[in-house]
Amino acid sequence: MEIKVGVIGTGAIGIEHIHRINGKTQGARVTAVSDINVDAATALAKSIDAEFFATGEALIASDQVDVVVVTSWDPTHEQYVLEAIKHGKYVFCEKPLAMDSDGCRRIVDAEIAYGKKLVQVGFMRRYDRGYIELKEAIHSGKYGEPLMLHCAHRNPSADENYTTPMAISNTAIHEIDALRWLVEEDYASVQLLLPKKTRNSHKDLHDPQLLIFETTSGITIDLEVFVNCRFGYDIKCDVVCEEAEIGLTDPTYIRTKAEERNYTAISPDWQTRFLEAYDYEFQIWVQAIQEDKFTGPTAWDGYTASITMMALHEARETGKKVNIALETCPDIYL
Numbered sequence: 001m002e003i004k005v006g007v008i009g010t011g012a013i014g015i016e017h018i019h020r021i022n023g024k025t026q027g028a029r030v031t032a033v034s035d036i037n038v039d040a041a042t043a044l045a046k047s048i049d050a051e052f053f054a055t056g057e058a059l060i061a062s063d064q065v066d067v068v069v070v071t072s073w074d075p076t077h078e079q080y081v082l083e084a085i086k087h088g089k090y091v092f093c094e095k096p097l098a099m100d101s102d103g104c105r106r107i108v109d110a111e112i113a114y115g116k117k118l119v120q121v122g123f124m125r126r127y128d129r130g131y132i133e134l135k136e137a138i139h140s141g142k143y144g145e146p147l148m149l150h151c152a153h154r155n156p157s158a159d160e161n162y163t164t165p166m167a168i169s170n171t172a173i174h175e176i177d178a179l180r181w182l183v184e185e186d187y188a189s190v191q192l193l194l195p196k197k198t199r200n201s202h203k204d205l206h207d208p209q210l211l212i213f214e215t216t217s218g219i220t221i222d223l224e225v226f227v228n229c230r231f232g233y234d235i236k237c238d239v240v241c242e243e244a245e246i247g248l249t250d251p252t253y254i255r256t257k258a259e260e261r262n263y264t265a266i267s268p269d270w271q272t273r274f275l276e277a278y279d280y281e282f283q284i285w286v287q288a289i290q291e292d293k294f295t296g297p298t299a300w301d302g303y304t305a306s307i308t309m310m311a312l313h314e315a316r317e318t319g320k321k322v323n324i325a326l327e328t329c330p331d332i333y334l
């Protein structure tokens with residue numbers, strides 16, 4: 001059975017996911033789209049033989065739509081995810097799940113009340129081959145316990161709309177989820193340092209930022225977020241274990257020797273760096289829906305990420321270490 005997908009938000013990543021579903025994902029097809037940018041979305045709908053809906057709510061309610069993908073702006077995610085749960089439809093929501101932990105909690109509560117996991121959050125790092133192999137190596141037991149992680153999340157540039165808190169809510173949110181999943185431990189506390197600001201940033205963005213996490217067993221994680229690094233899209237994750245260091249390599253296929261230099265390329269952007277992870281993420285999501293066996297990052301993962309995000313905002317504002325206390329994970333998510 002081919003699953004009919006409705007996509008809300010047909011901007012940059014929305015269009016990518018639409019082409020991914022129609023061109024690369026087995027068992028699914030985009031049948032409906034919606035966006036407040038009516039002209040562009042109508043033209044897109046026509047080009048892929050899908051129906052345009054004037055509102056996300058109408059799209060969700062339509063019998064042309066079995067499952068929903070939310071790729072609209074961050075502040076609109078919560079309303080569409082709640083609406084999809086109301087209709088009992090599976091929903092894939094790009095990160096962040098909601099703007100704050102209260103919003104994420106409303107989604108968790110709605111899902112628990114519905115009685116079934118319907119929500120997957122777009123934490124695609126969990127589908128990246130490098131992170132998957134890193135997790136297997138850490139938990140193989142061969143290298144002893146992980147003690148420290150040194151990580152970086154660098155983008156070449158950020159525009160004027162990207163402000164200081166977005167380094168956490170829009171960018172570090174990926175590591176907040178991925179690193180907790182990697183070491184299989186929750187965070188106990190966070191700190192945030194503001195190093196010297198790059199001249200390439202603008203007045204509303206302090207860039208770079210240094211985030212420090214401590215997990216419940218005491219693993220210390222440092223994460224540099226630098227969104228105007230200029231030289232490319234660069235993701236680092238080095239795990240120092242008791243008897244080894246295991247780290248991500250830059251995913252490249254060729255090396256060039258020329259002009260007395262020996263070099264490999266750095267990915268230009270997140271689209272290129274995580275291309276295969278996004279593809280795999282969608283294939284597994286569709287398969288999970290077909291088999292009714294859900295395996296992806298849940299609303300609870302989105303909620304715990306948002307608690308950590310809020311603690312980091314507090315750490316930045318106060319300059320202090322902030323402790324994190326998580327509630328017990330509800331049965332539905334175990």
Ligand code: NAI
Pocket residue numbers: 008009010011012013014034035036037056071072073074076094095096122123124170270
């Ligand atoms: P974008 O600005 O290119 O596209 C967002 C689209 O949402 C726009 O076309 C806009 O008109 C539409 N929109 C806004 N409000 C709406 C509403 N109420 N109903 C329907 N449509 C609405 O942004 P982009 O880069 O595509 O990001 C979209 C989402 O995806 C964001 O939440 C972002 O955080 C997330 N994202 C995730 C990435 C990942 O690596 N997983 C990468 C990039 C973005």
Ligand code: ISE
Pocket residue numbers: 155170171174227270
């Ligand atoms: C963007 O929204 C993403 O999700 C990318 O993966 C991330 O690298 C970038 O910093 C965000 O702005």
